[in-house]
Amino acid sequence: MEKILVGQLAELAPRMGKEIIVGEQKIAVFRLSDNRVKAIENVCPHKQGPLAEGTVSGEYVFCPLHDYKINLNDGQVQEPDEGCVRAYETIVEEDLVYVMV
């Protein structure tokens, strides 16, 4: 596991995602309305939609392509759709945001 620096919390817009590419992995990082930070794989299991561009509501993101609803905590796709994406641990230390990859 590697601790990857995403940037300052202030650089992340609330309820909007940001894509981070680490090696081969595409990761979507989200700052929720309560300033917690979540990270999941940035590829929707349905048609590979970029989840970072989706609408964020509470702890969920809706894929911009076909509205798959995905839990930002565990990457689980919500009913009636199926599937899941990888979820990453995030750390916020003194205004700096990290993702564990």
Place this chain on the structure above:
Amino acid sequence: MKEKLVLIGNGMAGVRTIEEILDRDPDRYQITIIGEEKYPNYNRIMLSNVLQKKMTVSEIITNPLEWYEENQIELINHDPAVHMDTTNKKITTQSGKEISYDKCILATGSRAFILPVDGAQLPGVVGFRTIDDTENMLEASQKYQKAVVIGGGLLGLEAAKGLLDQGMDVTVVHLEKWLMETQLDEKAGKMLQADLEKQGLKFLMEKATQKILGDNRVTGLAFSDGTTIETDMVVMSIGIRSETTLARTTTIEVNRGIVVDDFMKTNVPDVFAVGECAEHNGNVYGLVAPLFEQGKVLADVLTGKEAKPYQGSTTFTSLKVSGCDLYSAGNIRETEGINSIEAFDGINYTYKKIFVRENQVVGVVLYGDTSEGNRYYNILKKNESIEEYTPVSLLHMVGEEASADVSEWPDDEVICGCNGIDKGTIMTAINEKDLTSVADVTKHTKAGGSCGKCKSVIGDVLAYALGGEVVSAPTGICGCTDLTRDQIVTQIYAKKLTSSDEVYRELNFTNPEGCPKCRPAINFYLNVAWPKEHEDEKESRYVNERLYANIQNDGTFSVIPRMRGGKTNPQQLLLIAKVAEKYDVPMVKVTGSQRIGLYGVKKEDLPKIWEELDMKAAGAYAKAVRSVKTCVGANFCRFGTQDSMGLGIKLEQRYEFIDTPHKFKMGVSACPRSCVESGVKDFGIIGVENGFQIYIGGNGGTEVKEAVLLTTVETEQEVIDICGAMLQYYRETGIYAERTAPWIERIGFEVVKEVLLNPEKRQELLAALDQAVEGRRGNPWDEVVEDNKTRQELYTVGRA
């Protein structure tokens, strides 16, 4: 060894049963079919079409010889079964073939009933049952002049019409007072007779045939009242009798037909019967639907499936004679306890009669217009109570026709085309998950979740699945609230709610941060209500409107620069070409609204491309005023009456970058040829010699609606002002994501017209619009290019 299944009778009922068996278990039996006729299985119902020369014999063959081969069915054709030994389970055919069976289906059908009168055996007296009969009749029609059809029932009339079409002089002789007396009441029967007389048929009613005259060939008929008629040919069409000759040589119980139980079993083990030769509960059916119902039951029995007992059929009839549309089903006699409702339209010459017992429809007769036949049949079949219906209704509004009945649709009928969801899937979800609303169905199956056009059909399926229980239509704008658009907007004003968070909190949305449906809607309503106080919320906008570019299926974006009125110039084209080359743009395409689009652009490249293009956004990504399509107009076109391009450019310039509930498309044509398709624009102009016709509410797309003429004005300024007033009126009253056609329908065209054509109201709306959008109509691309923070936040990708 497979069990041997022998079908006696190569007709519709038997072969359909075999098809049903093959569907269920194709490898179970070694199948032999024995048939009397020399043809493979054909659709006997269509013989009248062959006689009327509307179809050929080969067109009515339903199972060609290849079908028998493919399914490894042995066909013994043109060789009827003449003996059956039920003890040793053996059948002998006319040519002496012996076939043994494990299971045997009798489907020997029926024959035309020939009146037992003198002369009935004379040449020239025929029945109308088979392809051979039909060909004989066609041949005779070439040689002879006069024909008499005995029997004014369904088949008799079809035969008579066929012979008439072949140029014969045809008289129908009927014993009863009116035609088709078992299917029609007197009124409909007489209407039918009048129509057929107009077509050239002659009728002799209430005549009993006593004798057929002639020595070597038929020459005429004598009736019981002493009168006679000359003829060269007689078609006997007074009814059919079950063909039971073979069964009668055995111990199989035969009454009018071969007696079967609810599972199509005869009294002899392993012998079954279906179709016109079978008698169930005292009924012998001569129509096709019951035969098929029986076939299904028998197929279940023979493949070891749990079979639902056959409980008889409700039958319906229609006549295949053009110009005489009739439909009849169920019990059509007014006996004790059965009353009727009837309606006769002497203008369109149509007649309907519904027979009702204890609030349930038990029979129906339609004449002249049979489009509702299926609907009544379903009401009848389902034993629906008619309390919910208006029994008599005259002159109700046009356009209230009942929608197609989903209960009749097969399970694999696709309901939601966008997501490929069929009726069966929806039915299963409704039943397994106890769904009760359209929104639930969408949530669990995705049906209705895309374009939404199928929602009303989903509602119908739901109503059908829940047994007609009324489904309360979801009133809320999405799953997060039960509140409607109007309730929310009213509260936004009343409580002076100026942010989405406040709306969600104060109006108790179940989901405190909403969903992709309500978030952009609330943001839009707030923008309209409080243009100064409310700060547009980027995080509530869909990605296209947040990034000012349309997201593509692979996560890249499109860039469509503005070309007002569709007019461009060499400098713009050079810039576009340069950018496309430099950024390796995979696709350059002219769009549907006369613009040039660059497709497949990476998000990070967007601001750079915009900067280099130095053009404005066309707004093709937004629910907003879109680009205006124009024709070349009076400047070049020999038909052009007005400067359509000039007006289009002015309209675009005046109203570009204004948000609307849904996209707002405009078109300006310079003459009624309407090359820009003004008739399907939200705001469409057609230039005419004396000014401009303004059409509103036209929509292409999901639900195509033709625009309606609002008014004709003389000046461009009036066009521009009316456009602005309409935009603001639509902004103030529209439901988010509602196109102008449904909006106008909801508000009422007359209301919209009154508002827009009232000069005072028009000015008020225009002023409100200008105030609302003041300072908000800059080119968003420039704003991004100039704003480093936004560029950093939204248009970069982190790399590690």
